Amino acid sequence: MTMIRSYLVLGALLALPGWAAAATPTTVQIQPLLDANGCSSCHERSERLVGPAFDDVAKKYGGNVGAATLLLKKVRNGGNGVWGQVEMPANTRISDADLARVVDWVLHGGAKAP
Numbered sequence: 001m002t003m004i005r006s007y008l009v010l011g012a013l014l015a016l017p018g019w020a021a022a023a024t025p026t027t028v029q030i031q032p033l034l035d036a037n038g039c040s041s042c043h044e045r046s047e048r049l050v051g052p053a054f055d056d057v058a059k060k061y062g063g064n065v066g067a068a069t070l071l072l073k074k075v076r077n078g079g080n081g082v083w084g085q086v087e088m089p090a091n092t093r094i095s096d097a098d099l100a101r102v103v104d105w106v107l108h109g110g111a112k113a114p
C-alpha cells in the first residue's frame, strides 16, 4: 500500500513539472490562468469585484490546515455564503493542475509578489 502510494505521489510530481518542487507561483505565472479561465471577470488581487479580493482570501485562510482542499472544492463546485449571498458558479474549465497552482498562489501570499 505504501509502495502504491509512493508511486501515486511520484506520478503527481512528474505530472506537475516545476510545481511541487518550485516555490509558490508568482502573479506573472498565475495571471494568464486567471484570465484564460474566467476568474478575472469576478476576482482581482487587491480589490473586491463580484467575488472577494484574493488578498482578502489569503488573510482569511492563510495558515489554516485544510484550506487548500476546501478552496479547491469550492472553486470547482461554486457556491456562496462565505463572502455574501452572491453565488460563484462552478468552474469546470480549469484543469486540476492549474487550479492547484492558483489556490497555492492565493493561500501563500503569492498574490503579493510580482
Ligand code: HEC
Pocket (backbone or CB within 6 Å): 034, 037, 038, 039, 040, 041, 042, 043, 050, 051, 052, 057, 071, 074, 075, 079, 080, 081, 082, 083, 084, 085, 086, 087, 088, 089, 091, 094, 102, 106
Ligand atoms: C461569476 C463570478 C465568479 C467567477 C467567474 C469566479 N468566481 Fe470565485 N468567487 C465568486 C464569488 C461571488 C465568491 C464568494 C462566494 C461565497 O461567498 O461563498 C467567490 C469566492 C472565491 C474564493 C474564496 C472561496 C471561499 O469559500 O472563501 C476563491 C479562492 C475563488 N473564488 C477563486 C476563483 C477562481 C480561481 C476562479 C476561476 C477558476 C473563480 N473564483 C471564478 C465569484 C466568481
